[in-house]
Amino acid sequence: MADGARDTAVGAVRLREAALQPFASFAAVLSRELQLAVRRPADVLNPLFFFAVVATLFPLAVSPLPQVLEVIGPGIVWVAALLAALLPLNGLFGQDFDDGTLEHYVMSGQSLVAICFAKTVALWLVAALPLVLVSSLVAETYRLPLQALPVLVLALGVGSFALCALGAVAAALTVGVQRASALIALLVLPLMVPVLIFGTRAVSLAAAGDPVAGPVYLLLAIGLAAALLAPIATALALRISLD
Amino acid sequence: MWKWFHQLASPPHFYRLAGLWAPWFMGAALVLMAYSLYAGLVLAPMDYQQKDAFRIIYVHVPSAYLSLMAYTMMAVASAIGLIWRMKLAHAVAASAAPIGASFTFLALFTGSVWGYPMWGTWWEWSDPRMMTELILLFLYLGYMALRAAFEDRKRADRAGAVLAIVGVVNVVLVHYSVEWWSSLHQGQTIMNENATMPASMLTPLLTMILAFTLFFGALMFSRLRGEVLLRESNARWVRRLVAEEAAHA
């Protein structure tokens, strides 16, 4: 009680540290995830190959005619990208669970929400962003007009972020479950319906030269809501899964 | 009030009460259903456009309503279970899922049967209501698949709860996005919201909805009794109950 002033000063430092702590843990986890991705490039490349193969099958299965490809192109790119982005979800927390990292995360005394957000951002950077870039190439071969390309990249970028955020919830819920891939897909894909609807619509509108503001804003709103809320659910799900 | 709530949540008490209520709910549901069927299928006039085909709404609409109601109930019960760690709430969510999924399936089935004379096809992809119901069915299946993946009931309860809460937000989004999507594709819905129904058609529909809700309640009570017994299978009151049953037999 005597040195109350000093206590207040120490308290202020603690408070500032506590306020910065989530950012520090976010940065630590993000950089480690990226470091790991560099050491294991297969994690980045396999979804890309998968995407390329799926995109190759459609002209074979449906028709290689330009007028057909033009119609089905945006939809195929979207669906193939969603499916490819599902692939790494099973390993998102699976490896951390197996090697005990997850326990350390939960018991680090740091914000688990910040850690989950870092995992989500890392997943998006490593698995989804390259996919978005490659998909714009594929869309070109499907005769997507050049003017629609920026919209495709933006929409797929936002949409794939929502997928990563929601996928992280599903991955966290199924941590430790054997052969969880199919289950994760079953949980995540129905949740992606609104993103798919607005995303493909935005691309089609852009291809036709119409204004795209409506669906793009809706997509951004969904992406933002997913970014803010999903990590909270992911953190909760992780605690439940370890209990 | 609070005390009453607490007493209700105590498993043996609830088990007894649910056992008392279930037959009354079922009885009332059957009586109302019989009346509504008679009024809907016989007394109500024929629709001038759809002829007799419209009469399937007496099953289709209550099923569709209950499919959504059950999901909402599941999510609310899940939230209560997560926040207050109330086991009975988790039991409610677990029981509501298969019943809700069944009503969703029934809504899809009757919608498809109705669609055949109207659209000339069993399945019309552009109908937004059918689409929403189908995605709702997938959400139910996902919930049940997630629960089934765990042997530990506590984890199934809590993991399922998180999914149900995430899902209920999504149901709203799916509903509006699908409506919007179908408006772009000239979706043809069978039901025209603006058309007004004469009372002779509407009244049986409303009583049927009430009957279905009571039926749902009766199903919930019997499922919940089973759930409570399973969950409390090691408790003293269940052992006593089993012993009594054995003595009677």
Place this chain on the structure above:
Amino acid sequence: METPLFSAHELAVFRGERCLIQGLSLDVAAGDIVHLVGPNGCGKTSLMRVFAGLATPERGDVHWRGAPIRSRLPEFHQNLAWLGHAAGLKGDLTLDENIRFDNALRRRATPERMTEVLERLGLANRRDVAARGLSAGQRRRLALARVMLSDAALWLLDEPFTNLDDSGQNLVRELFRDHAAAAGAIVFAAHSAVEIEGRPVRRLAWQGHG
């Protein structure tokens, strides 16, 4: 009476539907070393997880400095060092990278302290080896290095002696003695009896409900 550093009150721990532990209470003061003994399957690990705040007990409470841990989980975890069955290491990263990450997440030790700890554990010349290239014993030592670097008051260690050779086991005993002398507290689980020179070890055993 002074409030103990760490305490458990009337714990009941279940695995699935089976009750493993009932009515277990424990007070741990600064300087205490507590040894959880018992055969396989009696719930040692489950109990450790409850102590760590990872799992919730069916009944009862765990307290940190007199308040339930549930109400102050981050603070409790910042004062806790945990050693589980899995070491929490990334095989693709080097020993140094693994240790640095932990440090970045919890933000504690200086580089000098890191070097000192790694030297004490005999890992100083292994810093650039990928963790997958370490032996099981070396991984265990690395996990122990992390415990030391956390600067936590309470150590919760599940089977800290497994995979270690004689010198490693002696080292663990030394670390225990030093930590207890520095007003830290240790709770650990192990199959066999453990004696530590100059420090009493409290043994906690219970009847399995198997």
